[in-house]
Amino acid sequence: MKIAVDAMGGDNAPQVIINGVENARDQFKDIEFILFGNEEQISPLIKDNSRLTIVNTTEEISMGEEPVRAIRRKKDSSIVRAAQAVKEGTADAFFSAGNTGAILAAGIFIVGRIKGIDRPGLTSVLPVAQPGKQGHGFVYLDSGANAESKEKNMVQFAHLGRFYAKNVLKIDNPRVALLNNGAEEDKGDQLHKDVYQDLKEQQQLNFVGNIEAGDLLHGKADVVVSDGWTANAALKATEGSVRMMLTLIKDGILNGGLRAKLGYLLLKPVFHKIGHLMNPSLYGGAVLLGLKAPVVKAHGSADVTAVTKTIEQIHTMINTKVIDQTVDFFGNEENIDNKGKLD
Amino acid sequence: MKIAVDAMGGDNAPQVIINGVENARDQFKDIEFILFGNEEQISPLIKDNSRLTIVNTTEEISMGEEPVRAIRRKKDSSIVRAAQAVKEGTADAFFSAGNTGAILAAGIFIVGRIKGIDRPGLTSVLPVAQPGKQGHGFVYLDSGANAESKEKNMVQFAHLGRFYAKNVLKIDNPRVALLNNGAEEDKGDQLHKDVYQDLKEQQQLNFVGNIEAGDLLHGKADVVVSDGWTANAALKATEGSVRMMLTLIKDGILNGGLRAKLGYLLLKPVFHKIGHLMNPSLYGGAVLLGLKAPVVKAHGSADVTAVTKTIEQIHTMINTKVIDQTVDFFGNEENIDNKGKLD
Numbered sequence: 001m002k003i004a005v006d007a008m009g010g011d012n013a014p015q016v017i018i019n020g021v022e023n024a025r026d027q028f029k030d031i032e033f034i035l036f037g038n039e040e041q042i043s044p045l046i047k048d049n050s051r052l053t054i055v056n057t058t059e060e061i062s063m064g065e066e067p068v069r070a071i072r073r074k075k076d077s078s079i080v081r082a083a084q085a086v087k088e089g090t091a092d093a094f095f096s097a098g099n100t101g102a103i104l105a106a107g108i109f110i111v112g113r114i115k116g117i118d119r120p121g122l123t124s125v126l127p128v129a130q131p132g133k134q135g136h137g138f139v140y141l142d143s144g145a146n147a148e149s150k151e152k153n154m155v156q157f158a159h160l161g162r163f164y165a166k167n168v169l170k171i172d173n174p175r176v177a178l179l180n181n182g183a184e185e186d187k188g189d190q191l192h193k194d195v196y197q198d199l200k201e202q203q204q205l206n207f208v209g210n211i212e213a214g215d216l217l218h219g220k221a222d223v224v225v226s227d228g229w230t231a232n233a234a235l236k237a238t239e240g241s242v243r244m245m246l247t248l249i250k251d252g253i254l255n256g257g258l259r260a261k262l263g264y265l266l267l268k269p270v271f272h273k274i275g276h277l278m279n280p281s282l283y284g285g286a287v288l289l290g291l292k293a294p295v296v297k298a299h300g301s302a303d304v305t306a307v308t309k310t311i312e313q314i315h316t317m318i319n320t321k322v323i324d325q326t327v328d329f330f331g332n333e334e335n336i337d338n339k340g341k342l343d
Numbered sequence: 344m345k346i347a348v349d350a351m352g353g354d355n356a357p358q359v360i361i362n363g364v365e366n367a368r369d370q371f372k373d374i375e376f377i378l379f380g381n382e383e384q385i386s387p388l389i390k391d392n393s394r395l396t397i398v399n400t401t402e403e404i405s406m407g408e409e410p411v412r413a414i415r416r417k418k419d420s421s422i423v424r425a426a427q428a429v430k431e432g433t434a435d436a437f438f439s440a441g442n443t444g445a446i447l448a449a450g451i452f453i454v455g456r457i458k459g460i461d462r463p464g465l466t467s468v469l470p471v472a473q474p475g476k477q478g479h480g481f482v483y484l485d486s487g488a489n490a491e492s493k494e495k496n497m498v499q500f501a502h503l504g505r506f507y508a509k510n511v512l513k514i515d516n517p518r519v520a521l522l523n524n525g526a527e528e529d530k531g532d533q534l535h536k537d538v539y540q541d542l543k544e545q546q547q548l549n550f551v552g553n554i555e556a557g558d559l560l561h562g563k564a565d566v567v568v569s570d571g572w573t574a575n576a577a578l579k580a581t582e583g584s585v586r587m588m589l590t591l592i593k594d595g596i597l598n599g600g601l602r603a604k605l606g607y608l609l610l611k612p613v614f615h616k617i618g619h620l621m622n623p624s625l626y627g628g629a630v631l632l633g634l635k636a637p638v639v640k641a642h643g644s645a646d647v648t649a650v651t652k653t654i655e656q657i658h659t660m661i662n663t664k665v666i667d668q669t670v671d672f673f674g675n676e677e678n679i680d681n682k683g684k685l686d
Contacts, residue, residue, distance in 0.1 A: 129587050131594035147524060147532040181490060181575050189490040189572060213576040214583030229532060230576050232524050233556045237577040240557030241584035244472050248620070251474035252613030263609025266602050270595030277591070 001030055001318045003311065004082035004091035007037035008060055009098020011301050014038075017097060018045045020307020025051050027308070028315050034091055036078040057081050063300065067101030071109065079103060083110035086293045093294035093314045095285070097302045104145055107288045107295035114323075116330030119146050120290030121157040121228070122297075123164060124235070125283040128219035137283055138221060139165045139174070142228040143235050145288060149227035154178075154195045158205055160289040160326060161223035167322035168313065169222070173206045177221035179230055180210035191227065199225070204335070213237070242278050281306035284313035293323060344373060344661045346654065347425035347434035350380035351403055352441020354644050357381075360440060361388045363650020368394050370651070371658050377434055379421040400424050406643065410444030414452065422446060426453035429636045436637035436657045438628070440645045447488055450631045450638035457666075459673030462489050463633030464500040464571070465640075466507060467578070468626040471562035480626055481564060482508045482517070485571040486578050488631060492570035497521075497538045501548055503632040503669060504566035510665035511656065512565070516549045520564030522573055523553035534570065542568070547678070556580070585621050624649035627656035636666060 005021055007014040014037055021033050032051045035042055039056035046052060059077040061070045071080050079098055083106035085091040094111060096103050104122070113120060121142035128136040139161045142149060149157075158176050165174035178196055180188045185196060187210055199207045211220055213234040226234070249271070253264045264271070276282070282305070285298040294317045298310045317323065329335050348364055350357045357380055364376050375394045378385055382399035389395060402420040404413045414423050422441055426449035428434040437454060439446050447465070456463060464485035471479040482504045485492060492500075501519050508517035521539055523531045528539060530553055542550045554563055556577040569577070592614070596607045607614070619625070625648070628641040637660045641653045660666065672678050 129591060131590060144524070179576070181487065181572065181579075212579055212583075214579035214586075216580060216583060217587050218583075229524065230573065233522070233573050234576045234580040236524075236555055236557035237559060237580035238584045240555075240559060240561075241581045242588060243557075244560050245585060245588040245617070247474060248472060248617050249613065252616060253610070256610070256613050259609050260613055263606045263611075263613070266606025267596070267599070267610060268606075270592065270599050270603055270606070273595060274588070274591050 001093075001315070002032045002034060002091040003093045003095055003314055004034050004036065004085040006078040006082045006094075006096035006098055007035040007042050008057075008078040009096040009103075009300075010298065012303070013097065014042050015045055016302065016304055017307055018042065019304045020302075020311065021052070022047060023304065023308040024311035024315075027312070031311070031315060034082070034085060036082040036085075055081060055085075061099050061102045063099050065099060065102065067099060067105040068109075070099070070102050071105045079106050080110065083107065083295070086111050086295075092318050093296065095296050095298070095310060095314060097298040097300055097307070100297060103295065103297045104288060107291050111291045111293050111295055114290055114292055114327050114330055117156055117160075117290040119149070119153045119156070120288045121145055121153070121160055123161065123287045123289045125169065126235075127217065127277055127283060129217040129277060130219045133219040134277055136219060137169060138219070139169065139223045140216075140226075140231060140235065141223075141289060142226065142231055143286060144228050144232035146228035148229065151191060151194050151198065154225055154227060155198045155202065156290065156330075158199055158202065158207075158223065158225045159329060161225060162205060163322050163326050163329070164287070164289060165222045167320035167325070168316050171222045174222035175208045175220075176205050176223040176225060177208050177211040179213065179216075179224050179226035179234065181212065183210050183212060185209065195225075239280075246275070282309060285310035287313075287317070289326075291323075292327070294318065344436070344658070345375045345377060345434045346436045346438055346657055347377050347379065347428040349421040349425045349437075349439035349441055350378040350385050351400075351421040352439040352446075352643075353641065355646075356440065357385050358388055359645065359647055360650055361385065362647045363645075363654065364395070365390055366647065366651040367654035367658070370655070374654070374658060377425075377428060379425040379428075398424060398428075404442050404445045406442050408442060408445065410442060410448040411452075413442070413445050414448045422449050423453065426450065426638070429454050429638075435661050436639065438639050438641070438653060438657060440628075440641040440643055440650070443640060446638065446640045447631060450634050454634045454636050454638055457633055457635055457670050457673055460499055460503075460633040462492070462496045462499070463631045464488055464496070464503055466504065466630045466632045468512065469578075470560065470620055470626060472560040472620060473562045476562040477620055479562060480512060481562070482512065482566045483559075483569075483574060483578065484566075484632060485569065485574055486629060487571050487575035489571035491572065494534060494537050494541065497568055497570060498541045498545065499633065499673075501542055501545065501550075501566065501568045502672060504568060505548060506665050506669045506672070507630070507632060508565045510663035510668070511659050514565045517565035518551045518563075519548050519566040519568060520551050520554040522556065522559075522567055522569035522577065524555065526553050526555060528552065538568075582623075589618070625652060628653035630656075630660070632669075634666075635670070637661065
């Protein structure tokens with residue numbers, strides 16, 4: 001398999017990207033990489049160039065640029081060229097840690113959507129943090145590709161998430177829940193009430209009902225479906241609060257004198273375990289599901305571990321043919337008929 | 344001043360409610376209380392009945408009941424009777440820890456909206472948790488009275504929040520921000536883009552721009568305005584994550600052997616400080632702003648401290664005449680003209 005890598009995207013590119021790629025290359029003997037970027041910058045950073053090809057590009061899309069405009073104008077940017085390679089079949093998947101909007105735009109307009117999918121959903125794997133259930137992850141989408149989602153988009157997200165959980169997280173018959181403002185069936189605005197009824201009718205789905213934002217990390221579902229707006233707000237609030245709690249503890253220790261510092265040393269394994277559990281680097285990148293190939297975005301601040309993990313995730317996506325299964329499902333008119341609201 | 348208290352609402356009613364009321368009564372010599380509820384149950388729990396009157400009621404609205412139906416049918420419930428007392432002018436404010444929906448419905452349909460306000464907003468005070476800024480609170484609305492909010496509702500929330508922050512939290516010229524999916528001016532769906540422009544135009548508001556859900560507790564604004572749906576999701580995600588972090592730490596200590604327990608003892612002051620900062624009991628109840636009188640809801644699981652704090656908050660609301668100021672503002676045609684989108 002071949003993975004097209006945007007070597008220039010991310011806060012610590014190209015160094016961190018190349019280190020992560022080399023780690024993954026050594027780990028998975030069946031991956032070849034095509035690195036898109038400034039060859040002069042990239043070349044000297046590579047330790048061993050086996051199964052690595054560099055394709056020189058002359059333009060760069062920066063973090064702040066307006067995405068759609070950028071991918072239309074900068075045809076020789078690493079993002080556009082890497083996406084183009086996937087479109088042309090030179091590569092099987094696209095990886096980047098760059099400008100999120102530009103990656104989404106390149107995914108949608110260059111790689112292209114699966115037939116039957118109206119809007120792809122940005123899909124993250126988040127940790128289950130409930131004591132006793134730790135170490136598991138769950139699938140969360142749309143975590144922010146769309147500011148507005150419609151009923152049929154959300155039903156499609158549910159199926160996309162189901163295939164992903166089954167293949168990549170190896171969860172049989174994944175439990176699918178709807179993010180809503182209450183647990184009961186009649187909760188929510190009209191959109192969420194309608195989606196609830198749609199999901200209940202989908203025979204292929206193991207729909208377990210609504211889930212509230214406060215229970216997100218409790219492990220009550222394997223796939224949490226949401227409109228992009230709400231999922232984005234709940235995810236940011238969750239990440240922000242976890243970070244805030246860690247900051248408060250750190251601040252308390254720093255200002256708590258010798259006693260607190262000694263306490264910290266004794267509790268270090270506990271903090272380490274929590275920090276590890278909550279470390280986004282370990283859960284891979286965000287996948288834009290609904291496209292004809294894996295398009296995966298690592299966080300801009302991704303470290304080497306995060307890059308390696310994200311490539312491992314792409315490796316699993318390609319190996320399990322999760323996208324082919326999704327294409328088959330949405331291409332089958334019978335499924336589309338059964339899904340009612342989908343057509 | 345007289346406060347109408349639903350003595351029967353909440354997980355630990357009537358005991359906790361009565362204890363909180365007696366604390367507040369001893370603290371504030373200018374408050375008289377009217378307790379609505381089952382007299383037989385309430386009477387024996389009262390230690391000292393000075394400035395306390397009991398009004399016997401024969402019905403109860405339970406936590407799970409459909410709110411609007413419940414307040415229409417159960418005319419002799421403690422919630423309906425207490426709200427009625429405010430409407431008739433027998434009491435100046437209404438306090439309950441009962442069924443949230445029923446309190447909102449009683450507030451809207453019995454106490455009534457301020458002229459010019461279309462939808463009241465449920466208003467919480469949340470802690471600023473950023474190290475160095477701790478101990479402050481900020482005003483957050485609509486935290487969930489409305490599943491759907493319109494542009495003009497959100498502009499009204501901004502003004503309601505401003506009066507509240509100024510009078511109750513004593514913040515001069517409070518900074519008002521809009522909860523959105525990005526910090527930049529052009530972020531958000533159409534609703535949030537429109538509200539951004541409206542807020543920018545309001546001369547009475549010190550509008551400081553967008554705030555993201557991940558920065559909620561950072562102290563960047565004194566009033567955070569949001570549609571009810573998003574604010575509810577972000578608030579629940581925040582509360583859930585804070586609780587989850589505390590649970591993870593507790594679990595780590597319990598399962599970390601002697602070393603972890605010793606570490607905990609040494610770090611106890613740090614944890615205690617964080618627990619105190621994040622303790623919702625200390626920030627009072629949720630106020631349904633936009634009504635003709637203070638209608639304030641404590642959490643169902645409120646303890647004595649929370650009840651006392653919430654009554655202190657009502658005391659401040661009445662003393663500062665925050666509602667009269669709001670009535671004046673929305674009743675002044677010049678303000679309504681200036682507010683453009685408000686009419």
